[in-house]
Amino acid sequence: MLSPKEITRYSRNILLSEVGKKGQEKLTSSIVTVVGAGGLGSPVLYYLAAAGVGEIRIIDSDFVDLTNLQRQILFNENSIGKSKSLEAKKVLESLNPNLNIISFHERLTDKNYKQILCGSDLVIEGSDNFETKFLVNDACFLLNIPLLIGGIFQFEGQILGIKSSGHCYRCIFEKIPEGSIPNCSEAGVIGSVAGIIGSLLATESIKFLLSKDDSIFRNLLSIDSLNLNFRKIPIKxxxxxxxxGKNPKISEVKLETQALCEV
Ligand SMILES: [Zn+2]
Structure with missing residues (x-):
């Protein structure tokens, strides 16, 4: 049940026929885990907390530095040198103290993924490295947790939705690319592109939690902001x-083949 203050706080959500009080209660009872509290994680976390997602888990092992402030809008100059996950928790709690915000100042690994991910209704992957993207893909697939993966590069961005019943990240990118693939710290990125992709990830998350349109789980959304192109590419x-696949080579995945969350 929503309190009178919550009904006021979320009134612009509740006014929507697609949300209403029931939808808001769904959001308020949802658990979402966000991997990476950086350029993508910042807008995702902000909007999910503002929308009233009841439990938000944040995982990031990094500390804030000056170059982050160009796009990581959760932080300011006072955050420099501090833990991103803990700073993010503080900001979100000051925005919306009704929520349960849990921060993990660590990297997701094959040892801690169950403890952190189990119980989530949805996981959002917004890290800046392929190792984490593949690990989160494999873990969510094996644990049967729906996943949204976001990526940004210079003026471009992508979002892919994954459910255990459909395709996964490895259907498109089989293995971690060999050799050095430049990331944002090497190739640059426009900060507002992180805002576009992060805001879309938050919107798709809210729609998913409300059981609305799920086309993101059948398509890769690709954005080229330099040429103002938005494309939905069907994925099988x-x-x-x-x-x-039909004959999985699970040994290459390096996670337990029978990964299950304890009920
Ligand atoms: Zn696959």
Missing amino acids: KNPHCILC
């Missing part, structure tokens, strides 16, 4: 995928 399960 790859029958040869090493994780979700």
Whole structure:
């Protein structure tokens, strides 16, 4: 049940026929885990907390530095040198003290993924490295937790939705790319592109939690802001995928093959 203050706070959500009081109660009872409290994590976390998602888990092992402030809007100059996950928790709690915000100042690994991810209704992956993206993909697939993966590069961005019943990240990118692939710290990125992709990730999350349109789980959304192009590319399960294909080569995934959350 929503309190009178919550009904006022979320009134612009509740006014929408697609949300209403029931939808707001759904959001308020939802658990979302965000991997990465950086350029994508900042707008995602802000909007999910503002929308009233009841439990938000934040995982990030980094500390804030000056170059982050160009796009990581959760932080300011006072945050420099401090833990991103703990600073993010503080900001979100001051925005919306009704929520349960849990921060993990650590990197997601094959040892801690169950403890952090289990119980989530949805996971959002917004880290800046392929190792974490593949690990989160594999973990969510094996634990049967829906996942949204976001990525940004210079003026471009992508979002892919993944459910265990459909395709996974490895259907498109089989393995972690070999050699050095430049990330934002090497190749640059426009800060507001992190805002576009992060805001879309938050919007898709809210729609998913409300059981609305799920086309993001059937398409890759690709954005080229330099040429103002938005494209939805249909994605199908790859029958040869090493994780979700007909003959999975699960040993290459390096997680327990029978990964289950304890009920
Ligand atoms: Zn796959």
